[in-house]
Amino acid sequence: MKATALLAVCCALLAGSSGKPPFPEQEKEPKFWNMWAQRTLRNALTLQNLNRNQAKNLILFLGDGMGVPTVTAARILKGQLSGQSGEETQLEMDKFPFVSLAKTYNTNAQVPDSAGTATAYLCGVKANEGTVGVSAAAVRSQCNTTEGNEVTSILRWAKEAGKSVGIVTTTRVNHATPSAAYAHSVDRDWYSDNEMPADALKDGCKDIARQLFENIPNIDVVMGGGRKYMFPKNKSDVEYPGMAKHSGTRKDGRNLVQEWIDKTKDKKGHYVWNKKQLLSLNPTSVDYLLGLFEPMDLMYNLERNTETDPSLTEMVEVAIKILKRNPNGFYLLVEGGRIDHGHHEGKAKQALHETVEMDRAIGQAGLMTSAHETLTIVTADHSHVFNFGGYTVRGNTIFGLAPMMSDVDQKPFTAIIYGNGPGYKLVNGGRENVSTVDYQDNNYQAQAAVPLNMETHGGEDVAVFAKGPLAHLLHGVHEQNYIPHVMAYAGCIGQNREHCFSRSGAAALGPALPGAAALLLTVARMLC
Numbered sequence: 001m002k003a004t005a006l007l008a009v010c011c012a013l014l015a016g017s018s019g020k021p022p023f024p025e026q027e028k029e030p031k032f033w034n035m036w037a038q039r040t041l042r043n044a045l046t047l048q049n050l051n052r053n054q055a056k057n058l059i060l061f062l063g064d065g066m067g068v069p070t071v072t073a074a075r076i077l078k079g080q081l082s083g084q085s086g087e088e089t090q091l092e093m094d095k096f097p098f099v100s101l102a103k104t105y106n107t108n109a110q111v112p113d114s115a116g117t118a119t120a121y122l123c124g125v126k127a128n129e130g131t132v133g134v135s136a137a138a139v140r141s142q143c144n145t146t147e148g149n150e151v152t153s154i155l156r157w158a159k160e161a162g163k164s165v166g167i168v169t170t171t172r173v174n175h176a177t178p179s180a181a182y183a184h185s186v187d188r189d190w191y192s193d194n195e196m197p198a199d200a201l202k203d204g205c206k207d208i209a210r211q212l213f214e215n216i217p218n219i220d221v222v223m224g225g226g227r228k229y230m231f232p233k234n235k236s237d238v239e240y241p242g243m244a245k246h247s248g249t250r251k252d253g254r255n256l257v258q259e260w261i262d263k264t265k266d267k268k269g270h271y272v273w274n275k276k277q278l279l280s281l282n283p284t285s286v287d288y289l290l291g292l293f294e295p296m297d298l299m300y301n302l303e304r305n306t307e308t309d310p311s312l313t314e315m316v317e318v319a320i321k322i323l324k325r326n327p328n329g330f331y332l333l334v335e336g337g338r339i340d341h342g343h344h345e346g347k348a349k350q351a352l353h354e355t356v357e358m359d360r361a362i363g364q365a366g367l368m369t370s371a372h373e374t375l376t377i378v379t380a381d382h383s384h385v386f387n388f389g390g391y392t393v394r395g396n397t398i399f400g401l402a403p404m405m406s407d408v409d410q411k412p413f414t415a416i417i418y419g420n421g422p423g424y425k426l427v428n429g430g431r432e433n434v435s436t437v438d439y440q441d442n443n444y445q446a447q448a449a450v451p452l453n454m455e456t457h458g459g460e461d462v463a464v465f466a467k468g469p470l471a472h473l474l475h476g477v478h479e480q481n482y483i484p485h486v487m488a489y490a491g492c493i494g495q496n497r498e499h500c501f502s503r504s505g506a507a508a509l510g511p512a513l514p515g516a517a518a519l520l521l522t523v524a525r526m527l528c
Helices: 003-014 030-048 068-081 114-123 154-160 198-202 208-214 256-264 275-279 312-323 338-344 348-368 482-491 513-527
Strands: 057-063 098-103 164-172 221-225 269-272 288-292 330-336 374-380 386-388 401-405 412-414 416-421 448-451 462-467 477-479
Touching: 057 114, 057 348, 057 482, 068 348, 068 386, 068 462, 114 154, 114 482, 154 164, 154 330, 154 482, 164 312, 164 338, 208 256, 221 312, 256 269, 256 288, 275 312, 288 312, 312 330, 312 348, 330 348, 338 348, 348 374, 374 482, 412 416, 477 482
Parallel strands: 057 330, 057 374, 098 477, 164 221, 164 330, 221 288, 269 288, 416 448
Antiparallel strands: 098 462, 374 462, 386 416, 401 412
């Protein structure tokens, strides 16, 4: 290939204007790799001009269970869905200029759960597993350890600073991740009063669904699942009438949705429960939105009814259209929550498609905001014992077989494998021969080394991708609870704001000594 032709192809690829994968012939040319590296180097050199603006908007994308192997596998899947080999593809999060690692352990757990981690990256305080919005002094399931140990979240800090705030999730809106944004509960499973023990109710603890509507008045946007926890016990669900498992659960007889409707009817409040209702809204005439699209969690994206159920990307688009109308900016928490569920069930295909969908939502948010004034962070709460290997060749379908047999039992195996989980199967005393099953089925449970009904979390660090104002503060390896402190510092909300204004009143978010001194002063005040 002539040098000029090679140059044209490389430039198109590197500029992102070519949707084609690098062809093997191109990759044989050292010039191809050298030019790619040089282009990357030039881009990296521009990062010395750090963005020190004040962040008007703050967005946190949380991929529940999205460990680094999940990110890599989802990248390959994204490319293969568009006809590429996959490995060379870029996820939207891959394009973020700053990447760091977060240590995910809970105060009482080496391998964490989603509740204690949510308290860390939303409230800035590490906590015990199974608890949300309370410090490590609170003990799981012991109601009387709640009072006095409550910690507030960055969503509250943003609301108190005059910003609009929103929560969008593919799980229940009162699940572990979103609940840490507004609730203080010593048990993540207290979804409604129906799930609480009698002594906890007697001692005055509130269920998480109730706290959603009472703790932080006027959360601007809430979207996800969890309808059943908002309605009186046995009240039939609007979408699944007559199905007992989807009926209301509340013992106190309250209809929290109707209460919300009544409270916001004169404040441009809208309640929706399906995609048609959601997409028919005019965001310019909506100040408050409550969207509950399933009795429990939303359907997996691969199984979603695209006529009736909104995608994560569609929910994010509507949320930003509503929130960005506030001249003071907004804070938005977006959770791709069913990545975690797919892994727990050993269903790698479901988990990876959930990750790709969240990446689409990240891209949509990027189109609707500017990195000049919006700090966007993408991270995970924890990982899973998920991986892929087996010396697969370039372009091998991510859900395919390794190109070799086991040299122990002489049977084939898939590239994807779990350390434990429901995919552990014995046939006639030996490992299942995967060539006899449809290992590319949406719900195929990948083989696991140790039998468990549900696969477990992993304990390794997770990636933190960042772009926008002061994104460079996310560097190296940090404790997970550092994340909301960075976001608050960049957005001039929360506990330390002295750095935000100079004597003339102008924003002063640079690395100058006054800002650093102010931060040290705040820390000193906290310690003293």
